[in-house]
Amino acid sequence: MAERVNKNNGKIPEPTLRRLPWYLSNAKLMKERGERYVSSTQISRQINIDASQIAKDLSYVNIAGRTRVGYEIDRLVSVLEDFLGFTNMHRAYLFGVGSLGGALLRDSGLSHFGLKIVGAFDVNPELVGTEINGIPIYHTDEFEERTEKDKVKIGVLTVPINIAQEITDKMVAGGIKAVWNFTPFRIRVPETIVVQNTSLYAHLAVMFNRLNELVKK
């Protein structure tokens, strides 16, 4: 896989960032099995990525492999968890407690990877004032006031598409620096704001399409 690696600007390429969690889960698994060392060749065999790519990816992380022995697994796990931000708790708000939003509030797995949703916002009077999984649901109008106190930097966007932009603008005005966008809507933000798009529906579309091609063959 050809890839532009530019160490000088200190920015780690997104494909690398997306592969690191694979190495982490692989290392965790080997740790569970009682292994102490792992080489990039071994990881390569298990997850089917070029060993040289793995070594290159891991060169961004503060860990050195030893010739013939490889990486110390304990250290690999902790360095990767740390590097990926899973050991720091990042507080977040969620906007839009619909079907997907509610599901994410109930997914306590996120907190094992460093994301703690500390509050949710909606306008539905049946939801406002209640909580899901211990997370309080506030009226959207309360956001400004809340955020001044909480100083939350991450917003999870799970609102209907017709208000996705409006709520995004509100978030940004209130000091949110990163938006995790689960809507299939392409939101616009100022350049300094981080957007991570995770459209389950776009992924579904890719999967359906590939599946249809398979059936046609």
Place this chain on the structure above:
Amino acid sequence: MAERVNKNNGKIPEPTLRRLPWYLSNAKLMKERGERYVSSTQISRQINIDASQIAKDLSYVNIAGRTRVGYEIDRLVSVLEDFLGFTNMHRAYLFGVGSLGGALLRDSGLSHFGLKIVGAFDVNPELVGTEINGIPIYHTDEFEERTEKDKVKIGVLTVPINIAQEITDKMVAGGIKAVWNFTPFRIRVPETIVVQNTSLYAHLAVMFNRLNELVKK
């Protein structure tokens, strides 16, 4: 954005497939607002993608724009929904009713995009025999027997990483043709099997990293 487009093999590029849902949600929104026609230039302005890229992407879909008027919105919506597979109901099984698996079972939004989870599998005796959101939970051992009757082609993978490969092998042996992998584990499958990776944790890692860079500046 440079992109290799190869119409001859009939395979639509993944970046295009990922952008089409953006055009769809945009068209739905304009339809709600009472608009009848939209041009690629208008879409471009709203979602910040090159108009020529949009026209190229839409050329894969069975719709023609009219000079000066653009695409008929009603038709654009229905053609895109159809093309993306959202109008056909695709039945699926879910494997692993943990925190994320349970959340996905509760997310009835998936069915609006063509995915109907008709059964879930787990080994937890407290879950087996119960249902979530009307979806029955079976013991994993019942999968072979069930799939012979149900002929389900899609499997949603939300098990712990230490059994991700084992369950994948089981799915494939039972006739599953597409695996929607939510685990951070890189599963291995035969070449003819479709894998769609949606690791929320990998997306989180990318977001945390970008956010940290921002703070450093």
